[in-house]
Amino acid sequence: MRWRPDTCGCVIDADFATNTATSVVPCAIHAALTSPPAIFEAVRAENTLKNHAHGATLDDAGLAVNMPGPDGGFTRRLREGIEFAWFFDATRRLTVQVRGASAADLARLESALALSLGVGRVKVEDTGAGRRG
Ligand SMILES: [Zn+2]
Numbered sequence: 001m002r003w004r005p006d007t008c009g010c011v012i013d014a015d016f017a018t019n020t021a022t023s024v025v026p027c028a029i030h031a032a033l034t035s036p037p038a039i040f041e042a043v044r045a046e047n048t049l050k051n052h053a054h055g056a057t058l059d060d061a062g063l064a065v066n067m068p069g070p071d072g073g074f075t076r077r078l079r080e081g082i083e084f085a086w087f088f089d090a091t092r093r094l095t096v097q098v099r100g101a102s103a104a105d106l107a108r109l110e111s112a113l114a115l116s117l118g119v120g121r122v123k124v125e126d127t128g129a130g131r132r133g
Pocket of ligand 1: 008010028030
């Protein structure tokens with residue numbers, strides 16, 4: 001399966017069932033890594049981290065709500081006016097920005113991420129943008 005992660009420009013052909021990369025075209029960021037398996041591992045780790053941060057944001061009751069799903073269940077959606085953004089800095093540290101969130105919302109999210117991933121693993125940046133209350 002061809003994978004174009006949204007966290008960098010790598011193009012990876014991989015068997016996700018066996019965690020094996022068969023072909024890797026590295027992006028500029030990951031070109032310094034020595035082997036396709038090392039690149040695959042690094043890219044997956046970054047992508048998983050970003051997905052985890054997004055998931056934690058959706059799990060937060062102050063930032064997201066349950067919406068009825070087609071199967072009678074529900075899906076999580078960010079509240080009206082809340083936007084999730086993220087980027088990796090030059091050292092590949094993940095920063096998340098949650099526009100529209102209050103300072104308390106951001107502190108709560110940062111605590112949840114520190115608890116699940118370790119302190120300082122993900123930076124929660126307060127841009128003050130779109131602040132509600
Ligand atoms: Zn890459």
